[in-house]
Amino acid sequence: SLPSTAGAEPGSRPAAVAAVLPAGGCGERMGVRTPKQFCRVLERPLISYTLQALERVCWIKDIVVAVTRENMEAMRNIIQRYGHKRISLAEAGATRHRSIFNGLKALAEDQPDCKLTKPEVVIIHDAVRPFVDEDILLRVVTAANEHGAAGAIRPLVSTVISPSADGCLDHSLDRAKHRASEMPQAFLFDVIYEAYQQCSDYDLEFGTECLQLALKYCHTKAKLLEGSPDLWKVTYKQDLYAAESMIKEKISQEICVIENTKDEESVGYLLKEVLRNELNFVNITSTPLEHTGGNIQNFLIAQCYSFICVNVVSSNFQETQKFLGTLEESSLPLLYPVVVVLVYFLDLTLVPLTQEMENLMWIRELAKEVKKRNVLLSGLLINYSQDEQKLQESLRQGASIIGALVKERSSALAGQLLVA
Amino acid sequence: SLPSTAGAEPGSRPAAVAAVLPAGGCGERMGVRTPKQFCRVLERPLISYTLQALERVCWIKDIVVAVTRENMEAMRNIIQRYGHKRISLAEAGATRHRSIFNGLKALAEDQPDCKLTKPEVVIIHDAVRPFVDEDILLRVVTAANEHGAAGAIRPLVSTVISPSADGCLDHSLDRAKHRASEMPQAFLFDVIYEAYQQCSDYDLEFGTECLQLALKYCHTKAKLLEGSPDLWKVTYKQDLYAAESMIKEKISQEICVIENTKDEESVGYLLKEVLRNELNFVNITSTPLEHTGGNIQNFLIAQCYSFICVNVVSSNFQETQKFLGTLEESSLPLLYPVVVVLVYFLDLTLVPLTQEMENLMWIRELAKEVKKRNVLLSGLLINYSQDEQKLQESLRQGASIIGALVKERSSALAGQLLVA
């Protein structure tokens, strides 16, 4: 988080920033009935991810979401269930521009029973662009503070053409001279509010570009800022798939190995090494079991949603339950499914595999319980062979099973006992 | 497959059609070293999916792929490994237009040692658009035959803007009056070849639009045809994720339940019913085990890559091996990972779970073997309770495990014994 800057000197961030999120779309392009902002990604509505991205930025004071009357109740439930803060609701209009205008009205001081404070700068973003980060938000806000308006742009992926009336090519545009206008955008509040107040019904109905309204009605030329590819808008079914994979990738970048310190054979150390080798781009940290109690919230806050509990054979069932208990009792809503893998090492020449599995049948029952709280628990038995080569092979297979459980977060596979 | 039409009357498909696929790009936009057409999706290079899509269309006689000299050998290996047919290679140029021109030269009769026949119409497509189907190919080819040129278009997802020299908004374009130009495109061969021969060095270097070359150099106004959203170009990392999910979805739409006819309790019937209820949008077919031998190729041709073998408890190991043998001996390359789930029903009040698991340990070894041939084998034990409600719950859980195995095709989880 950045130091707060006061005032509105050119090039600095203003003190009072709010955001408006039009979310009234009906999603007909997705080919599904659910409006795309309410489509579920890892069981959670897409808009909740976007709200989370905006909330993480502490200097955005208010977030106004414009939703249709029929989705108002559903939106309130989302806010409550996922613990969203600083959100106000406005009623969406029939078009995107009308929804934004309604969102701005909720922030304007000239409106009756307005409870929010008018910001200096307002961000306009889309509910269906969940990957917006603080960097681009700060850049558009700072540029808007200086230029009156600013927006993220991207190079064109396809050439843009203009068809003639008979459906044939009239001309194609020079790709180098054009850009795709993306979100977020930001405006001096007075500029964009004035533009919407002046805006013709035709523009409110058919316009698609806020920057254009600021130009047309307030002669404000928006500063254009290059954004990253992940600002793309979730529009079609394949975009929803892409968003799900991107989110899965993001939350699979941190794995915490929880070591039972009674482990004198230091199998935890071995497993960590193999995980580091086998799972590229994943950050493997570790912590002793007895320290996890108070820390569990910190792990979740630090975006770690994968825990590997390493146990010696027939280790204490209660300690695992205690750890899961701290997850269950955490006051934070679990925004992503939490993967917990209980790893047991077992020398198959000494103990038959199936006997150990019988001892671990309680994992199946426990998994059913914790699944209700969005925790995906599995057991993993690793053959702790005296043969160094066999041990390495089991460790590698164990690491790749852990990789798959962490990456896929499949609730259907929770409660299984896997064997490496 | 459509009836072949001879001649070139307006509105009909010409007899001789070829395709050119520029694949010389270096993929710098992906943020990875591998050019995106060679990035792996379910372990297979993306370009192989695109070639498969074109090959399925029997009336495309030749497919010319333009690849850089350093990727020529890799491309030959892909063609051999995945059994691609009707492919010729040309050398890619430094730009997309130069690569296409080289591809066209390989089809022109005026070139020395040309082995291919000049087509009436040539399709130009991208290696990184794997979801092209026969319908849009036929439409662009037929329209090109009538108009001289034709291309697929899509509505713009974002507003297109024109920046001024100082990086501010100059103007935004009316979204309703513009379209994104996508692929495939098609041309009368003589038109596009003439255009490339006349083409200036500047256009060969900086141009991005083949339809524009036909217009500029041959005064041919291309017919524009609305394509489906899945024509999108794999450009960024999220597109690769989207492509993988789309492909997984496609190959998970068919599940074949292989019934052991010695099954007198007709558990196979029960499982089929539950699969139909639990897995929406999946087509569940069934066939008796003894009929699968000769049919297996037909299943693969019909895009069925998921087999659920239903067995009564302690059923014959040899029959399963025979079935897997027919998969292994199939002369068809397995273009996708094949999921095989061996389902066993077991009354847990009569036989302890772990005893049955011990009996099924051979699945782990067999899975290791068949994985080399891209077959992902798992075992699934379903509790065949006398209690109707418990039985239904186990069946539902079994169906959701099958759904996850079929959808995710995770090779790390092959060889596991799962329990429902």
Ligand SMILES: [Mg+2]
């Ligand atoms: Mg970003």
Ligand SMILES: [Mg+2]
């Ligand atoms: Mg298609």
